[in-house]
Structure formats: structure tokens, C-alpha cells
Amino acid sequence: MKNLISERVADFIKHYPPFNVLDSKSLFQLAEQVLIVYKEKNSIIFNVDEPQHSHFYLVHKGAVTLNNPSTSNILDYCDEGDIFGLRPLFANENYKLEARAHEECILYGIPIDIFKPIAKKNEQVTIFLMESFASNTRNPYAKSQKGQLFDNEGEEEEEVNKEVVLPDLQLASYSKKLVTCSTRTTIKKAADIMSKKKIGSILVTSKDLPVGIITDKDFRNKVISGEQPITASVKSIMTTPVITYPKNLTITQAQMAMMKSNISHLIITEDGTPNSSALGILSKHDVMVSLGDNPAVLVKAIKRTSRIKKIKQIRKSVMVLLSGYLEQNIPLGLIAKIIAELNDTCIKQVVEISIAKMDAPPPVKFAWLALGSQGRSEQLLHTDQDNALVFEDVPEEDLPKTTTYFLELSKLITKGLNTIGYEYCPADMMASNPQWCLSLQEWKSKLSYWIGNPGPNEVLMSSIFFDYSLAYGERRLLDSMSDHIFRTVEKYPIFLVHLAKGALQSPSPTGFFRQFVVEQDGQHKDFFDLKSRALRPLIDAARVLILSHSVKAISNTWERYEKLAELEPNNQELYLACSYATKALLKFRTRQGLANHDSGRFIELEQLTKQEKMKLKRTFKAIKEIQELITLRFKVTNILG
């Protein structure tokens, strides 16, 4: 029965191979039989050796990874519009890989018994499938392998067992916009072309064949040094011969080739030899972008994109980078700085793209504030978004209009941030909430109210505002808010006591016998809550201590402790221990989060080694001591007991 839902399904699948070549009759025939499957993040779609499902899957929303659980390798990453779980149905065997929802997903389950006859009838579909099976990927590249796909149904395909790891099969994308000059061009002319086109290398051709290449380095080494005059022909300075490769070379191949010949550019030619014409050029930069193991390259890539979805792809590389850093045991302070920088760049780009989407430019200056962990530069994994917007004061009659504009903009931005992987804040502490998108004056009165009337809620609210950083826009607005906060706090010293009390409210990490206290019930029963039992007490304590010294502009927790150690030499040892503990715990959390693909907040104690448990417990000693210090210093018990 054709209905609205099947039309909706058909409307989606018709854009993606192999369905894009189907006629509308077959398309609807398929769509009417589709199952719409919802999968929670991290749930399994099928396991290794699980018998075939009656459906294969197309990702409608979200992303799915195909894994080899024994080596915990991710072999493929399926995004919206990608199909998976099809080969076992054709090969008539159990699943060889595990499919897991990498994000919250909606999948279309497409029935194989309806699809098979349609596929058999349609030659293009057959070719697509054969190619995708032969190349062992979703996106077929290897055109050379041909076989009778349908005649050997049931026969074991040997290919299946072959395991391919991602970067190896990923093709290097090269620049197809070639800029060339002939061997007789003068050096000056070549340099002019390069400056005009803003490129770092130019290909030298003779009779349409690539014969040499000139890069910025050649100008430096051979022209500016005086070796050749700028009137000489490029032939005198070009690097020759060029290293050529056929297209469809993988990233790893490209990298090896560059290392082997100690060069930074490869020329892609029709048949892979210098005897055919050039198709494109592949630079070291292209390789680095594809590999994503270099933050500078990633920043550049983020800044270049004009589509929010693209940023989401790049953020995936950021995660690869992060796990690499952790593996190499790079100091966490440094890792956090780099990742925070990358996150900031992403947010900035999202804000910029969102502004471009608005009908008009912002009517007045504004600032986009990152709150919470991002504000403290302690956010390594994707977490909830906490943000706020402040704009310049405007005449009263313009306020409603201006507020409307910025709310509209904030909605676009929060949506964009959601697209790139930041969950919406469940407490709605986001600039898209009218109470978090205010003019400077409105913010000031709100902050004064919080600080002057410090009930437990107000303390929580204002504590958020001591850990913030500028993500985009006018620093002046943010400074003005900070100044206001500090002035107001001075007038209400009791506020610090309330803040101190708040810092002591986190539950204790260990029980009476120094055993770990685990959650008693709920989904995380018997797990250890690393965030609220270990990290939060440290973060809260650092905040109130640094405020009592009126130190602003440091929002990062371990940097706060380092500053405290400097200010109070008698407590230096404790503060440094706290600084170390914060970093160690955050590293722990990030490792756990990467391993389990979640926020890393809850830890299964049984999975920890003895050594890791000892390490954790050592940090608890610092927590206990810093809490004692706060109790004494702010006389919390006397006043509020």
C-alpha cells in the first residue's frame, strides 16, 4: 500500500546508490516494504556470526560503524545514505563484522527478497553491487574485478575474510585544477602566475607531458640565492623528472611515495607514467588533510568550509588526533589546549556560517560565550553544549527587535552545533533560550540578582559564569561582564561562603573503608561516577579559591591550581597535587570515553587494572584535603551548618 511514509522513504533512498538508478515503480515497491529502525547510540545492529537478517540497511539519520571486535578496529564508517550488511545476504553467510550505532540512528531496513529480483533485472545495480563487493567497500573503486555475482550465490567468497583498515583503502584526493607552464616560460612569469593563483607549485610541461615541477623552495634555493636570474627559463630551476602515479592511489601509497623520493608533490597522470598527460597534482598538504593528524591542517580545513556538515566530518579527524595523543602520552595540558583550540575554531566557523544564513548582518556587536567545560578548556570529548549570547546595549525601543534577531541567530547556531555533534543542553542553558540571550545591561542585572540573593540555584547559575570563555565576537562585552561580577562579589562576601558550600556538596568518591562508592541504582548501577564524585569537587574548589583571591581570566582548573600554588606557598604541595589530580582524572575520563564512545563519565570498576585503581585512589586523597581546606577557610559549617 502506497502511503505518506513510503513516499517519504522513497524520496530519501532515490538519492543514493544503488537506488538512484531504479525506476519509480521499483522504488515504491521497495519503499513500501521498508522497516524503519531506531537505534540508540552504541547499540548493536548485528553481531559477528549472527545469522542473516531479512533486511540490509541504509543509514537515514546518524552514523554506523562496522567493526572487528576481536581487534577493535573500525573498518568502515557509514553515514547518511550509505548501505551496509548487504554482502552476507548475497553471499548467504553469517555476518563477518559487527555493526554498531556510532550515533543515535534511524535506519531503513530494506528487504532482501524484494531487492534481489529488482537488482537482477537492473544491470547498473548489479554492476554497483559487484564493484562494491569486489573492492570491499561501500564505494566501489576497483573496476578491474569482474565476476558473475548472481550465479555463484551460496559459494564462499574468499574476499570476505580480507581485512582492510581505513586509511589504506581511502583514496587520496588530489587537486584536478592544474596550473602549468612550458619549459620556455621565464622564472618571473612563472612566479607571477603562482602569486596570481595563490599556489605553491607549478607544473612544467612540454608537448603536454609533465617534465618538471617548480615549488616555492626552488625560487628560494635557486633564484633568490642568485644562482639564476629571474629572466632565465624555468627549465634551469625545475625539479625533474617528476614522480608520477596513476589515479586511485591510496593515501598510504602517496605518503610512502613522498617519503621514498623525499618530495612533496606527486603528479597524477593518465597511465601513471610520465609519458601520458597530467590529470592532477597531489601535495603533502592534501595527504595531511586526508590523514587529519595535524591540528594546523585541520584548523585550515575547518576555516575553509562553508557547510556545517563538512565540519562534522573534520571533527571525526579531531577524535582520531585525540586518541593518538593519548596513546603517545603527550601531557594532558597540552592536549587540552590543542583540542580546545580546534573546538573553538569549529564553533567560530559555525557562528560565521550561521550569520551568513541570516537575512541581515548583526545590528550591533555581540559575543558568543562558551560555558562549562568548553569555557574551562577542559572539553576533550563531545558533550552537551552550554552557551550564552550577550549583545551591546541598544535604545529601549530597539530592544525587542534586536533580541529577536539574536534569538533567531542563536537558534541557527545551536542547531549547527547540534549537527556537528554537540548535544542540546538538557537544562536548556543555551543562547537559543530567551533567558540566555540578553543585552549587556540585562545580563548585569541578572548577575547582580544571582550574587545578591545566593540560594543554592543562584550559586549554581553564577558559578557557570565564572568558567566562561569567549568563543566568538567582542571581548569587550565579556570583560565588562567579568568586571561587573567581581565588583558585585566584593560587595557580598557571603556569596563566597555559599559558593564554598556548593563546592562541598558533591558526593564523596570513597566510603568509610576507602572502597569506591558506586552508583546504587539506575542504568549506571555499580559504575563509578567519575564526573560528579571526582572531577566536580576539584573544579568547584578551584573556582571558589581563585575567586577569593580575585584572580580573573584563568578559567582552566589546573591552571587555577597552579596559580594558587604561586599565591599561597604554604599550601603549594596540596595545590599542585590537585592540579595533577585534575589532569589525571580528565585523562582517565577521556580514555574511557574514547574506548566506550560515550562521555566517559561512568566507569566500570571491574575493567580497571589494579594499577589504574591505585592511581584513581591517589587523586581522591587530594580531593579530601582540598575539601577540608575549604571547610576551614570559609567556615562553611559555622554559618550554614
Added chain:
Amino acid sequence: MGLFNRTPKNLPDYWIRYADLFKESTSKNFSDLVFVVLDTETTGFSFEDDRILSIGAVKIKKETISVQEVFDIYLEQEKFNKETVHVHGLLKNGQRECISEVLALEKFLEYVGNAIIVAHHAGFDMGMLNTALERNGLSKLKNTVLDTGVIYKKTLIKSYLVQPKSNYTLDELAEKFSISRKDRHTALGDAYITAVAFLKIISRLKEKKDFSLKYLLR
């Protein structure tokens, strides 16, 4: 109409079959429950004076909706309210095949069975359906009902600053959960959006410690 002259004895067979389903005990396991997510389009907001134009519903079993198993019917109208046509685009005796109210209800009862009914602002849809049932000499629906408007609020953290709004529209839910608003204001389209929102709400609530059907009904 037959509101008073039908005693419980002469209830039609399909009603008895429907009612019998509730005598069996259902599974206690949340993942085994079957949900029917529905939406009705009506001529207006009065239970007594207005009529159901169409009923759309999808069935969720183990977090899966089968496109084949959707429910999509349009009712014949005696009463016709011009003002609501522009919202739904359903014209009286339009191109859609329409069936009588009583037949629509019979088909609906057969479809819904003893599943748990889910709807956005369910009070309205249930009111329309129950009034229609009573008009045709039948009793009210026996199913357990969940309202996505209510359970969505359970996903929000209560804080001093942000009082949850008393009312969240389906559009707001679609926005929050990035669900395409295609086919909005058709019964089946809205039912589908509600279904996806429902699944997403449930996955967020599952983390709560006392999660159960009872928790959702509280």
C-alpha cells in the same frame, strides 16, 4: 443514534474481540511492548460538534516501524468545517478514498489491539476517538495512553532558571530532535514525527534509574 439502545449484550463482534485482548496479561518487559503512535485530523476542536477527518498511525515494535503496517484512513463527512481545511488540506470528498465513521473505528480497533497508544497532546485525540466510539454505541478505548507532550518534559532538567514550558508543540519537538517536518498536518505525517520523537525521548529516559512504563505514566 444508537447510544442508548445498544446494551453491552449486543456489542459487535469486533468490539468483543478488541475487549478480550485486555484480559490477557501483557509482558512486563519494556522492550516487548507494542506502541501505536497516532494522530487524528479533525474539523475542529469540539469533541461533540466536530468530526474526525482522518486517522494516521504507525506501530512500533522493538524500536522498529514497518512501513507496510501503517494505518492511514479518511472518513466520510456529513459535517464540513471550511475553516480547518486550509490547515489539513483535506477537502470533503477529496481524492482520497473515504469510509464511514463506524467502519473506520472498526478498522482502528482491529489495528490498535491492546497496544499502548502514544500521541502528542493525547487528550485531544483520545477525546475525539472516544466521543466517536460512544456516538456509535461503543465504549471508550481501553488502552494505556502516553502523551509525548508530557513525557518529553521528563527529559528536561529542572532548574531554577528554566521552568519547562507547560506546553511543547509537535513542531518544537521536531526541531529539538532534528526530525524533518515533511508531511506535517497530515494525520500519518504527524503520527510518524511523533513516533520518532517518542523513540528519541525513550532512549533519553532509559538512563533514569526508575525507568518503566509506570514511570512514564506518572
